[in-house]
Amino acid sequence: MNTSYASYTIEDFIADDYFIQSVKHPAPASDAFWADFLAKHPSQQENVRRARLGVEQLSVAAKHEVPFQETPAIWSQIAKELEEPPKRIVEIVLNFWKPALAAASVIIALGLGWGWYKSAPKGKYEQLISAAKSPLEEVANTTSTNLTVNMPDGSHAILKPESKLSYTKSFTGNIREVYLSGEAFFDVIKNPNKPFFVYANGLITKVLGTSFWVKAYEADKQVTVLVKTGRVSVFAQKNTQNPDPETNGLVLTPNQQVVFGKADERLTRKLIERPVILLSPQELKQFSFTNASVTDIFTALEKAYGVDIVIDEELMANCTLTTTLSNETLFEKLDIICEALEATYKVVDAQVIITSKGCN
Structure with a gap:
């Protein structure tokens, strides 16, 4: 030897x-x-x-x-x-x-x-499971409805139709590994000492304990990961030659998603289409504003949705509004606020950038 x-x-x-x-x-x-x-x-x-x-x-x-x-x-x-x-x-x-x-x-x-x-596409499902070092349990959803898959550590996945998931029969060792072809929602049991990895068509998602969606159909040109709770780290499989491949990836938080292009292996971070409020109904009651500074209002929106909102605080120092965080979506709220302030906004790298001429 x-x-x-x-x-x-x-x-x-x-x-x-x-x-x-x-x-x-x-x-x-x-x-x-x-x-x-x-x-x-x-x-x-x-x-x-x-x-x-x-x-x-x-x-x-x-x-x-x-x-x-x-x-x-x-x-x-x-x-x-x-x-x-x-x-x-x-x-x-x-x-x-x-x-x-x-x-x-x-x-x-x-x-x-x-x-x-x-x-072939990097990280193709069949290649990954054939190269796995430990015996795998495979579940294929051939039905027309979602299928719940319970894994050895108590984590579970909701597998969409025409999707397949493979995982080691017992999560022994220092990591938990699963392989996905198709689409699934994962709810992962927290274990800081044993990270959970999802391999899906060239993209690796690493979590310690959180919930998120992965969409990775073989025929699609892109892989998408959306975060519901917690944080996830995503990086291209090609970067596994790097001793610390996460340094070439992105960290996602709730209401964020990443789109991975299989052809160019590019990672693009975005806000999800309809960001959800992350606060409890009781906490939301505190967010009612009367003639309040827009700086305070945007700060409240940041906390409610976990989204960074970038403004020129000096330029908008004199801007005030009366509003509440009601049932409108984040983008509907932004439309209302920006119309009142004669301002505009755009989303760049999962951040909301507000452009305004200020207030007299």
């Missing part, structure tokens, strides 16, 4: 006998070894994942036949897609895999396998 895996590249893992055997013939001891290794070296997670897929493809590829002389050219193309040195990869295949798998027959299948993998 090699002790220098921390510095291994993808090609090194593919050529390593112990790694190959661990993938082809998993056992409790090897599973424990790799779990411990990845816990200590999280930066190697992507290399190990891709190497594992490579070994699995190589194993399947033994069933195919292809002329041996075609292998170097095909591997060179694969190498370009993997961003690894072609010469070294060809050497690995010819030297390590030829005796066991007839390397010539391996290459064309690998070319097809990796070509499909690279062109």
Whole structure:
């Protein structure tokens, strides 16, 4: 067993006998070894994942036949897609895999396998569940109504029709992981010591305990996450090569959503279409204003909806209004206030920006 895996590249893992055997013939001891290794070296997670897929493809590829002389050219193309040195990869295949798998027959299948993998959407559901390290429980909603899925830790998901959800049969270890294709509302039991991760078509949502929606149908060009309570962290799956991928993501709070474009892998934060009041009816009774400063009114709206409202306080220092926080939606309230003040507003990155000429 090699002790220098921390510095291994993808090609090194593919050529390593112990790694190959661990993938082809998993056992409790090897599973424990790799779990411990990845816990200590999280930066190697992507290399190990891709190497594992490579070994699995190589194993399947033994069933195919292809002329041996075609292998170097095909591997060179694969190498370009993997961003690894072609010469070294060809050497690995010819030297390590030829005796066991007839390397010539391996290459064309690998070319097809990796070509499909690279062109497929990142984090596709079937890929994710096939690469999962622990046994999964899958629930598919083939009905026309919502389906409640109860998970091992007491968390639950409301699964929409034509949606699938997979999760580990027992949430052991340091994290809780689920995989979604379609749409679901999650209500997650709080556990600061064991984060909850949702993998959905290239987007990862991490929470400690909260409720939120995820919409991630395979055919859609976008993945959307909407927050009802608490906070969630979202980031693109491609950033998992970063030791701290959350630094490249966004943190969402109630009444916020993120839209993730699968093609450009861009994250865009927005307000949800109809922000809801986050205060209790008793708290809302306190928000009745008579000839009050608009600064106080906007502050109350911020508290009620959890939304940042940006104004020029000096310019609007003399502006006053009489109003209450009644049954109108947030945007209806903003329309009423801005019309009274001859002001305008727009939403930028989930913030409301008020533009006004001030008041005499």
